Amino acid sequence: MCGIIGYCGHRPAVPLVVEGLRRLEYRGYDSAGVSFVQAGQLSVIRAEGKLSALEQKLATMHVFSATSGMGHTRWATHGVPVERNAHPHRDHSGRLAIIHNGIIENYEALKAELTAKGCEFRSDTDSEVLVNLIAECLKATGGDVMQALSKALGRAEGAYAIVLMSVDHPGTLWATRVASPLVMGVGTGENFLGSDIPAFLPYTRDVVFLEDGELVRLTASSWEVFRADTLEPVAKTVSRINWDVQAAEKGGYKHFMLKEIFEQPKVIRDCLLGRIDPATSQVRLPELDALPVPERLHIVACGTSFHAGLWGLYLLEKYAKIPVQVEIASEFRYREPILDKSGVVLAISQSGETMDTMAGIKLAKSRGLPVIGLCNVVGSSIARESDYVLYSQAGPEISVASTKAMCSQLAALLLLTLYWGRRKGTMSEDSCAGLVSELQTLPKILEDALPSLRASALRLAKHFAETTSFLFLGRGPNFPLALEGALKLKEISYIHAEGYAAGEMKHGPIALIDPHFPTFAIALDDEFFPKVKSNLVEVQARAGEIVALTNEGLDLHVEHPWLLPRATGPLAAFLTLPALQLFAYEMADYLGKDVDQPRNLAKSVTVE
Numbered sequence: 001m002c003g004i005i006g007y008c009g010h011r012p013a014v015p016l017v018v019e020g021l022r023r024l025e026y027r028g029y030d031s032a033g034v035s036f037v038q039a040g041q042l043s044v045i046r047a048e049g050k051l052s053a054l055e056q057k058l059a060t061m062h063v064f065s066a067t068s069g070m071g072h073t074r075w076a077t078h079g080v081p082v083e084r085n086a087h088p089h090r091d092h093s094g095r096l097a098i099i100h101n102g103i104i105e106n107y108e109a110l111k112a113e114l115t116a117k118g119c120e121f122r123s124d125t126d127s128e129v130l131v132n133l134i135a136e137c138l139k140a141t142g143g144d145v146m147q148a149l150s151k152a153l154g155r156a157e158g159a160y161a162i163v164l165m166s167v168d169h170p171g172t173l174w175a176t177r178v179a180s181p182l183v184m185g186v187g188t189g190e191n192f193l194g195s196d197i198p199a200f201l202p203y204t205r206d207v208v209f210l211e212d213g214e215l216v217r218l219t220a221s222s223w224e225v226f227r228a229d230t231l232e233p234v235a236k237t238v239s240r241i242n243w244d245v246q247a248a249e250k251g252g253y254k255h256f257m258l259k260e261i262f263e264q265p266k267v268i269r270d271c272l273l274g275r276i277d278p279a280t281s282q283v284r285l286p287e288l289d290a291l292p293v294p295e296r297l298h299i300v301a302c303g304t305s306f307h308a309g310l311w312g313l314y315l316l317e318k319y320a321k322i323p324v325q326v327e328i329a330s331e332f333r334y335r336e337p338i339l340d341k342s343g344v345v346l347a348i349s350q351s352g353e354t355m356d357t358m359a360g361i362k363l364a365k366s367r368g369l370p371v372i373g374l375c376n377v378v379g380s381s382i383a384r385e386s387d388y389v390l391y392s393q394a395g396p397e398i399s400v401a402s403t404k405a406m407c408s409q410l411a412a413l414l415l416l417t418l419y420w421g422r423r424k425g426t427m428s429e430d431s432c433a434g435l436v437s438e439l440q441t442l443p444k445i446l447e448d449a450l451p452s453l454r455a456s457a458l459r460l461a462k463h464f465a466e467t468t469s470f471l472f473l474g475r476g477p478n479f480p481l482a483l484e485g486a487l488k489l490k491e492i493s494y495i496h497a498e499g500y501a502a503g504e505m506k507h508g509p510i511a512l513i514d515p516h517f518p519t520f521a522i523a524l525d526d527e528f529f530p531k532v533k534s535n536l537v538e539v540q541a542r543a544g545e546i547v548a549l550t551n552e553g554l555d556l557h558v559e560h561p562w563l564l565p566r567a568t569g570p571l572a573a574f575l576t577l578p579a580l581q582l583f584a585y586e587m588a589d590y591l592g593k594d595v596d597q598p599r600n601l602a603k604s605v606t607v608e
């Protein structure tokens with residue numbers, strides 16, 4: 001989510017680091033900072049806001065003699081985006097500085113322990129806790145930074161990419177990662193670290209991809225990789241990449257949309273970070289602890305976020321027994337809705353800037369209802385206007401067609417259901433823990449499935465390239481996914497598509513069915529299967545061609561069965577959704593459409 005660059009070499013480090021941060025700008029910004037050792041001093045310069053604010057600060061300083069340094073752009077996942085929370089963070093002695101992407105899940109316990117030892121903290125971040133923990137370990141390792149880092153990591157739980165520097169070793173950087181990207185660039189008389197390749201692409205195309213649990217020690221003339229836990233050396237190979245800057249920004253994918261679809265396993269992991277009690281597998285959402293469990297919930301959203309809300313309705317009613325209404329924000333704001341004071345509004349928005357959703361929030365507030373914002377962009381207008389905020393933690397979404405943001409919204413809605421279900425007593429500890437542990441296994445299942453899902457999507461795209469209209473069908477929680485499948489296809493391939501509740505089809509759309517009007521059905525192994533199957537028989541009776549997302553072993557005979565791995569109940573959505581997105585993506589790409597910037601659409605809709 002955040003951008004990282006580290007440099008050891010022969011050039012002035014600070015301008016190079018800032019320029020590298022500029023190339024990571026597409027990842028989003030709320031603050032940025034650099035650190036470097038100059039004249040025996042470890043300097044940390046940070047600024048809130050866009051990179052230009054940091055550049056303005058640096059312009060008034062003499063920062064040209066340091067030849068190693070590091071920089072960070074923050075795209076906050078939680079915690080207010082202000083200068084004191086910006087990276088790098090120093091330990092309380094001021095001898096170490098760290099930049100960190102990710103979340104240290106047990107930072108509260110570590111912070112309490114360090115506070116008891118007299119350590120004072122200047123920020124709200126887990127990163128400052130980590131650098132102080134490393135400083136504490138340094139006392140026991142006689143000043144050996146690498147051993148101290150290894151010891152500290154042994155106590156840190158969570159996901160991270162870290163770069164560390166010390167005033168006592170001005171030409172050295174240490175870096176490590178777990179479940180957060182970090183790559184090394186190998187140059188001549190200079191070496192680099194980056195969260196992404198564009199950070200250093202103008203200087204070298206020779207890269208070393210670091211794996212989870214590896215630690216690197218970098219100087220201008222050397223780099224060595226070790227296992228972070230045992231410090232045993234690890235042999236690595238240098239790969240030469242041929243990407244241009246644009247391809248590098250897209251991580252080698254052809255489009256941001258494809259990259260974002262493939263990021264969804266990580267999105268699920270990130271959404272869970274810090275929200276599951278490791279001992280009990282119960283959901284923690286401390287940001288909502290002060291709010292009583294709603295007696296009634298009004299979900300207000302637009303577009304894809306509306307579909308996520310509709311999916312949430314099925315879960316919240318079934319498991320948490322909360323009555324839910326889901327409202328299209330542009331309708332809600334102009335109705336005269338009956339809003340009882342016992343109700344709560346949940347506004348869902350990726351961008352946090354959608355004008356209609358914002359107007360819905362204002363209406364709810366004027367009637368005295370508390371508002372929860374489920375947003376992706378930290379510090380966005382909707383996040384600021386809401387009384388409570390739950391961040392979906394998907395990272396910057398660049399493609400106009402929303403994909404990974406919806407995945408994160410579904411994950412957050414599932415967590416919300418379990419959290420309220422437990423508080424209300426409608427769910428047992430065991431049933432929650434069961435769903436949580438299955439959710440934790442999903443990223444790997446999805447990761448393994450994505451390449452073959454993409455291949456199937458491309459096959460289908462070629463087959464249907466001349467089709468002008470599609471019907472998407474689903475029942476229960478798969479109905480909102482059918483709506484989303486149709487929306488994705490419409491917005492990026494410009495092919496007409498209707499999403500329908502499968503049972504509604506016989507009340508009208510069935511009249512459209514003929515051999516040229518295919519149906520795309522979600523027919524999974526769940527309680528709705530027999531009903532969906534009989535709807536599909538009705539389609540077949542009218543010679544309609546069918547694609548069905550389904551599971552192996554089901555008694556379903558259609559022209560294009562598309563098999564998904566099995567998942568329990570609502571968790572199947574995390575596999576169905578990427579398949580629908582990939583179908584739309586491959587259709588649009590095959591037809592040569594502008595996938596990332598479809599005509600007439602904007603990423604955030606701040607007009608009526």
Ligand code: M6R
Pocket residue numbers: 302303304305348349350351352353354357400401402403491601603604605
């Ligand atoms: O940022 P928001 O989630 O509030 O945006 C809502 C819609 O504008 C958005 O989901 C839109 O439908 C996307 N183009 C869908 O891909």
